[in-house]
Amino acid sequence: MSQTPTTRPRVRATDSKHRLFTASMELIGTRGHQQVSVDEIAKAAGVSKGTVYYNFGSKNELIGELLNYGIAILFERLGPGATHTDPEAGLRQMVGEALEFIAEYPAFSQLWISEQWQSDSQWAGALAQMRNDVIGMVRAALSRLAEQEPAAAGKPVPDLDALATALFGATLILGRDRQVFHPERSIEECVGAAMAFTAPLR
């Protein structure tokens, strides 16, 4: 069905969709989704405006799929660390993967930061889900870490949920801040700073 010598694009089907994904990520990452028009996205992807609507239905849906796409990748990367036998090493690995992910997908990360706590975001539902999943995963890792160590004598262990949120927030901000204000700062340094949070548990 596609060996005809003189043929072309046969990849057609998902081709446009992928081009749009890539172009959107690029543009939205630097300027914010509100500042990027569908026209620009289409032009950057090398397709017509109508193709955006044919493939995604609306600008919001396009961004929604961008979010789904990003979170899927993030989860894939966090998986290994989450099941590591050594809780601390596992957590350290997760934070490192997260920081690398943020470096690789700045558009997704920035979009997430900007929209996650905007009470009336267009993607409130999906975002709340994302937040719960990630914080839950972090909390589980912290829980295993805490169980391992016999609770130190006098040290008051903070609430695990709040601690997971703090670690999540610190990692997110460390990742973005590194890219925007401190490109010279290594991921290891950031991991070190983020892991400081776990000190009371060790």
Place this chain on the structure above:
Amino acid sequence: MSQTPTTRPRVRATDSKHRLFTASMELIGTRGHQQVSVDEIAKAAGVSKGTVYYNFGSKNELIGELLNYGIAILFERLGPGATHTDPEAGLRQMVGEALEFIAEYPAFSQLWISEQWQSDSQWAGALAQMRNDVIGMVRAALSRLAEQEPAAAGKPVPDLDALATALFGATLILGRDRQVFHPERSIEECVGAAMAFTAPLR
């Protein structure tokens, strides 16, 4: 509104400005600055659209002043903690004040989170300044805390700049997350989680 017989018929002057400030904070807090029109702000403030431009010159300047206004209040509140004699108590106080501030000025906080790491924000300059000042202040506090304790033998102390950024990020996210997803979580709990960061220094 004008009881004093012989005095200023205008306190009026800045009246419109204040009304606009209040209205903007309210609206932008829930919906994001891009989703709020000058028309809405004017209507909510009970003034005409022209008045917005008379007082602020442009929508961006209005928001810029909102940022200045917020950051000034935040600094005022962080001051006492920053000069506390006990470094740890001082830091704890600062985090607490920050969380209370976030609760009191959600619009400002959300705006800050959304724009701070958006590479081409309209207020990039002011935001970078804000970020430097706050992180610097946190770093100074961490520095005093570290100096006080004789560096524990084997524990590697993380980079203070990264640690300050982590603490800043964690506090910001904890504050917003509390408002949006966990209104029942107390400020003390959040302070506890944020302060976990400082464990390696103690």
Place this chain on the structure above:
Amino acid sequence: MSQTPTTRPRVRATDSKHRLFTASMELIGTRGHQQVSVDEIAKAAGVSKGTVYYNFGSKNELIGELLNYGIAILFERLGPGATHTDPEAGLRQMVGEALEFIAEYPAFSQLWISEQWQSDSQWAGALAQMRNDVIGMVRAALSRLAEQEPAAAGKPVPDLDALATALFGATLILGRDRQVFHPERSIEECVGAAMAFTAPLR
């Protein structure tokens, strides 16, 4: 229309066309041709959008054929009454048939009413032809009716062309109005009202 004795494995050929006809009639009847998209028609007919263009060339041609189809049926139904031996009974029969037709083909009727006097309609030519044919037929019936009766002494007989137009208009509007605003009104009642027009001729 297709007496060929030995089989047709395809009635198939016109299958899509018929489905599209039916679907168009249904949709256009309630919403107006401008409010119905080719996508909707295709979906309702259970065929692809390309099939619409394969069969009709354009949306306007589809509607044009809808008009031709409708007018052909209408004429077929008006025939018997037009050749009735008793002019009055014939006219009464024609009006009755017309009202029944309007009830059966509301889409066609509404389209006709909406477009007939729109000066720059897409189907101006076909519509003018339709109008002439129908009004001519009505006029002929009125003429036979008038000839039969010896012009009443003092009664001024109105211009037959104008009278035919009035009867045409009254019937069209009575038919649509019945469907939209007075479903309980019988066709007989409407015929009675429309025939009132012929009183001066009797």
Place this chain on the structure above:
Amino acid sequence: MSQTPTTRPRVRATDSKHRLFTASMELIGTRGHQQVSVDEIAKAAGVSKGTVYYNFGSKNELIGELLNYGIAILFERLGPGATHTDPEAGLRQMVGEALEFIAEYPAFSQLWISEQWQSDSQWAGALAQMRNDVIGMVRAALSRLAEQEPAAAGKPVPDLDALATALFGATLILGRDRQVFHPERSIEECVGAAMAFTAPLR
């Protein structure tokens, strides 16, 4: 406030609105409301597109106000005939006024015809109201006419509601048809044809 010698446009206020009314009537009359863009209307009125929205809120509201405007004028004109002492002369006068109105406001009339029986028109409510008011007025006139004459012996008097609808429809169509297809036909001729309807009542 406006005597300043060198002033200009002072009429400003309703000026734009009137210009838009006039331009809309003109354009919509010949091409139909769906075929006329807001751009065209604005250009024809000599104002910017934004002004249309400033004054009317939306294209649909503009057309809605056009309908209100037209119906108000029509009612004003029908008033005298409706209260005429001689029922027949009054009715004749009403029909004449209606035909003149149709000639003067073709856009309104065509819009009315096109939308009145479109089941899902944007202005369904207003149109139903218009229809009820006008048919009610006609019905009242027919009623007075019927009461005056002792019901002729054998003649079955048709339902007054249906008769009013028929007269309404006939007049509307006669008026439009005259403009589009028979400009040479006089209003008197049309009145004669429309009044033929009342014969059974006399």
Place this chain on the structure above:
DNA sequence: CATGAATGAGCATTCATTCAT
């Protein structure tokens, strides 16, 4: 015969900004 991905001109609407009063 039929499909459906792709197109791009066209459209209604929004909104920050200006300016005469």
Place this chain on the structure above:
DNA sequence: AATGAATGAATGCTCATTCAT
């Protein structure tokens, strides 16, 4: 100091139509 009518560029979206398969 304040107003609000007017502006026009920008934007998200629709839809009839084309065409390679």
